[in-house]
Amino acid sequence: MSKNLTKREVDYSKWYNELVVKADLAENSAVRGCMVIKPYGYAIWEKMQAELDRMFKETGHENAYFPLFVPKSLFEAEEKNAEGFAKECAVVTHYRLQNDPDKPGKLRVDPTAKLEEELVVRPTSEAIIWNTFKGWIQSYRDLPLLINQWANVVRWEMRTRLFLRTAEFLWQEGHTAHATKKEAITEAELILDVYGEFAEKFMAMPVIKGLKTESERFAGAVETYCIEGLMQDGKALQAGTSHFLGQNFAEAFDVKYTSKEGKQEYVWATSWGVSTRLIGGLIMTHSDDLGLVLPPRLAPIQVVIVPIYKGDEQLAEISSKVDVFIKEFRKLGISVKFDDRDTFRPGAKFAEYELKGVPVRIAIGKRDMENNTVEIARRDTLEKQSVSQDDVVSVVSKLLVEIQDNLFNKAISFRETHTTEVDTFEEFKEAIKTKGGFVSAHWDGTTETEDKIKELTKATIRCIPLKNKIESGTCVFTGKNSSQRVLFAKAY
């Protein structure tokens, strides 16, 4: 499984295990595909959460929390949405266990404790939230309603893949209600920009903003916007989506408001989300054979200091110097860890922090103490330099910015060299098969053509880029007229 995370055939299980272990309850297939996220992996998620949460709040959104369980009758209210998720819902049917009369010491479901109405474990929360919004919205003065929820959801996928498609995952889901169509579309696009900025500025993962085709659209949406990243193995990753829901949910849940003119109107809606899949994207965008490579802005530990010493006396001397650095780093908001464990040798520590993707490592030993220097190593290029102790803090803080930029630039140039414009289906097949990455081609706009191409090449339309230039051409498959290119790729 972990081997699928990048193209290289190396054993990633070791560093992968630093982040996550799969839930593995003996003899129990029920939790297949769920994750146990270990503290270090979770810390990355917390960093992501913090930044996204800040960005949502800066754009006027508020957090709230809604139930995990959705009564089936609510779930099925918006038909397309219900139909789209029906195949992957976990359902609660009973509320009590009892001792099993046939098997002492074992429990069974109490057959008398059957629920009147089944409860769906949320695969997404539109239904329960819109049922609640009905009570919150009466007047145009109640709008816009801009709500976000941090939560877990469950989607019972047939096949799971760690971080990218787990049965249970953590995410944020935004749900908004607006007075006008225009305002709702603006909101969906605003969030897409937030996601794009987060991906590029924080994750250093370049993304293409675009629109989904009809077949890839969210169930119940009028339009689905997305950001698409490109992983090192040439496969695309849908990293976030923002949906313009029209009035579908307002109609399904009868959410109306009284306008300034005194008329009853249905509200307009959006929903949007990103999940722990982003951790998978982060891993697959930057990691190398030595382990994770984390962009400084999301690294739980930005700088690690490893002392090299013989005996307590040397350690004490080094520690008092390091204490000064730590104070200065903290003053600048740089997270720093001093690893003075005497149970591991320096080499083992170096390897460990490379595995964990810590952007900058400082080593300081007796020799450095004599020369008033430290050794600074950067994770992205693995370069080392000797720096005067007087300059450590300024050098490192510049280096963190440089690493962040370098990771982004590297990923951008990877994407550039793995994006191919083609005009014939032969070129198309060749590009998908041998090179991977994005293939930019004209498409006649029909689902039939999209399906055929998928069948023949396994590539799907990732998006119709928003910043597309209009150029007339002919569909790479059918030869029909087309006004713009779309991006195809094999995807996760």
Next chain:
RNA sequence: CGGGGUGUAGCGUAGCCCGGUUAUCGCGCCACGUUUGGGACGUGGAGGCCGCAGGUUCGAAUCCUGCCACCCCGACCA
């Protein structure tokens, strides 16, 4: 749900075809000592219902039957 594969210590494995003492090796773990500028070394030690249940046999990790789990490839999907 279809097609293929694999289950042996915390992890990775040898042994299985061709049944035969006390199940192999490496990593990791524990103790002591020596070490410490790129994953240290030595000595000693702990850890196994060989996936589960039946069967064949004097004898099963090995052969047979059934079941279970996991992985890969499809269908589905953020």
